[in-house]
Amino acid sequence: MGRGRVERQLCKFLFSSRPSSNVQERCLSSLWLQNSDKKNIHFSALRQHNPSHFNGMESNSIPEPTTTSDVVDAYFSHLSVVDQVQNDAKVKFDCLVDLNLKPYGGAFDRTSFFRGEITTIKCFENNPLVRETLTKESGVNRVLVIDGGGSRRCALLGGEIAKIAEGNQWEGIVVNGCIRDTNEMRWCGLKIPILAVGTSPVPSSKRDPGVKDPKFGVTFGGVNFKSGSWVYADCDGVLVTREKGPLV
Ligand SMILES: O=C([O-])CC(=O)C(=O)O
Numbered sequence: 001m002g003r004g005r006v007e008r009q010l011c012k013f014l015f016s017s018r019p020s021s022n023v024q025e026r027c028l029s030s031l032w033l034q035n036s037d038k039k040n041i042h043f044s045a046l047r048q049h050n051p052s053h054f055n056g057m058e059s060n061s062i063p064e065p066t067t068t069s070d071v072v073d074a075y076f077s078h079l080s081v082v083d084q085v086q087n088d089a090k091v092k093f094d095c096l097v098d099l100n101l102k103p104y105g106g107a108f109d110r111t112s113f114f115r116g117e118i119t120t121i122k123c124f125e126n127n128p129l130v131r132e133t134l135t136k137e138s139g140v141n142r143v144l145v146i147d148g149g150g151s152r153r154c155a156l157l158g159g160e161i162a163k164i165a166e167g168n169q170w171e172g173i174v175v176n177g178c179i180r181d182t183n184e185m186r187w188c189g190l191k192i193p194i195l196a197v198g199t200s201p202v203p204s205s206k207r208d209p210g211v212k213d214p215k216f217g218v219t220f221g222g223v224n225f226k227s228g229s230w231v232y233a234d235c236d237g238v239l240v241t242r243e244k245g246p247l248v
């Protein structure tokens with residue numbers, strides 16, 4: 001049996017037997033690695049550059065996806081397999097393009113990648129809800145998506161709020177608007193990744209709280225972000241699942 005056929009059989013088994021998602025994810029990862037030696041090199045380069053992604057993993061264990069490209073590759077293999085077996089695409093995502101979000105935060109660089117369940121806030125040139133949410137809620141496995149209407153007139157968060165968010169273990173923040181204190185963020189070595197339209201030295205107003213988890217989510221860059229969906233982001237772009245829950 002050729003390798004492609006073996007892989008197809010294995011995929012059929014995986015998706016028809018529906019084991020726990022963890023097992024699926026690990027097997028899917030191993031398929032990508034078998035399929036591409038280049039990825040192996042890529043993963044080990046990432047492991048060196050960004051060991052925090054691999055905390056707690058055995059050195060010979062299968063790495064998790066660490067870029068949006070990995071997620072897309074994995075998604076497509078998943079989709080084609082599900083297509084073959086069930087004639088039904090289970091997972092869909094939108095890709096945020098052309099918004100020109102830039103990476104900020106003390107250590108967000110070309111190797112950074114974050115993902116998590118989305119919580120949304122809609123606010124325009126006012127940020128009390130942003131501070132409150134990032135301060136009062138644990139951010140484990142969560143990403144805050146703030147739709148500030150793309151305003152460049154003031155900043156919706158700065159060094160202080162970012163520090164609090166990092167302390168509460170938020171995975172990352174996506175801002176359709178501006179941030180400030182970026183020098184302070186670099187100087188403090190803040191690790192929390194932030195994608196934003198740009199920077200402004202002007203703080204936002206504190207009068208209007210804005211809306212948390214609006215019913216229809218928030219939409220910018222042609223993409224709808226709904227609380228409960230998952231986002232995957234790095235310097236290549238931002239991916240958003242249409243359904244709730246993580247991929248696979
Ligand atoms: O307080 C604000 O509105 C924004 C800010 O400067 C910070 O978070 O450090």
Ligand SMILES: [Mg+2]
Pocket residue numbers: 158159160181
């Ligand atoms: Mg500040």
